[in-house]
Structures are given as structure tokens and as C-alpha cells.
Amino acid sequence: MAFQININGTSHSVDADGDTPLLWVLRDVLGMTGTKFGCGMALCGACTVHLDDTAVRSCITTIDSIGDSKITTIEAVGKTPAGKKIQDAWLAHEVPQCGYCQSGQIMSASALLASKPKPTDADIDDAMAGNICRCGTYVRIREAIKQAAQSGG
Template sequence: MAYTIKINGTAHTIDADGDTPLLWVLRDILGMTGTKFGCGAALCGACTVHVDGTATRSCITPLESVGESAVTTIEAIGQTPQGKALQQAWLDLEVVQCGYCQSGQLMSAAALLTATPKPSDEDIDAAMSGNVCRCGTYQRIRAAIHHAAA
């Protein structure tokens, strides 16, 4: 079945089953590989995108549920003030180690800063708790979020 979804401000017509996870639509059909596959069960956060501004795990989000919502991926997050500030903070504070989880980390952080422009440590910990980093860069991530919010 054909679905038309809006990704990063552009409408895309997708011919796929409605239960196809948004992650695979992005990666396999549209070739947008910035969103990563981690666990496939919404436990690690590597696949995080925004659906109408809300951090959403794309690995468990069926294509048919997207409807007319606006999807934003890591490829476009730098076009928002929060995303641009976070990307710069990530560079300034050298957050990335292996980098695999970082697109999901940035997407969750951008949703946080949009909702809470001056987050506390507790706000950051709560918003980022579902994002796993095998390298343990959590302290640098928290510092970068504070840096971006400043």
C-alpha cells in the first residue's frame, strides 16, 4: 500500500506494508542512514527521531501510524536552533567516542531542549534515560546539553 509521509519537510510516497517500522522506511527505502538500528525493541534509543517534535523510537513505530505527522531525522536536526546548538556543543566538548548511539542521543537532547530550554541535571537524566551509550559518554552528553542550553 502507498503512504505519503512528511520527512524533514519533504513529502515522500512510500510503497510498503503499514506495519513496516519507520526505521526501515528511513534506512532501506529512503536511504537515510543517520538513524541507527540498535535493539529493535525501543530499549536503546539509537533509532530516535522526532514525530511532531516528540522523541520517538522509530524501530517500533509502524509506517501506518505516522499519518500526517511531521518526522524529523538526524539529517535535518541541525536546521533547528536547538539541534544546531547541540551539534556544536557535541563538537566543542568532544562528546563522541564510537559515535553509534549519538544520532539518537542528539535527537532526544533536541526534544528536551525544545520542551525545557534550561534543563536541570534531573531533567536531562530523565529525558536521556532511554538512550544507551556503550562507551559511557553520559557525563559528556549531560555537559554538552548544558552547554547548548547556555
């Protein structure tokens, strides 16, 4: 079946079964490999993308559930104000180590800042709870989010 989906501001026609996870459409059909496969059960956060500015797990979001929603991936999140602030803060705090979880972490953090520009520690904890970092950079992640929230424009 053919689906029209909007990814990073570009319309794509995708021929896939309706129950195909968005993650596999992004990676295998469209060749967009920035979104990572982690657990396949929405438990680790590596596959996080934005669906109409809300962080969702693309490993369990089926292509037929997207409708007219706009999808933003790690490839374009830096073009959004919240995404740019997060990416700059990520670099300033040297957050990445192995880097595998970083696209999902950045997507969750930028969705948080887009919805709550001045998040509390509890807001950060809630938004980032579903993102696992095996390298344990959680302290740097929190500090980067706080810096991004404090930065202007």
C-alpha cells in the same frame, strides 16, 4: 500500500506494509542511514527521530501510525535551533567516541531543549534515560546539554 509521509520537510510516497517500522522505511526504502538500528525493541535509543518535535523510537513506530505528523531525522536536526545548539555543544565537548549512538543521543537531547530550553539535571536524566552509550560518554553528554541550554539564540 502507499503512504505519504513528511520527512525533514519533504513529502515522500512510500510503498510499504502498514506495520513496517519507520526505521526500515528511512534506511531501506529512502536510503537515509543516519538513524541507526540498535536493539529493535525501543530500549537503546539509537533509532530516535522526532515525530512532531517529540522524540520517538523509529524501530517500533509503524508507518501506518504516523498520519500527517512531521518527521525530523538526524540529517536535518541541525537546521532546528535546539538541534544546532546541541550539535555545536557535542563538538565542543568531544562527546562522540565510536559514534554509533550519537544520532539517537542528539535527537533526544534536541527534543529536550525544544520542549525545555533550561532543563534541570532531573529533566536531562529523564530525557536521556532511554539512550545507551556503550562508550560511556554520559558525563560529556550531560555537559554538552547544559552548555547548549546556556547558549543564546
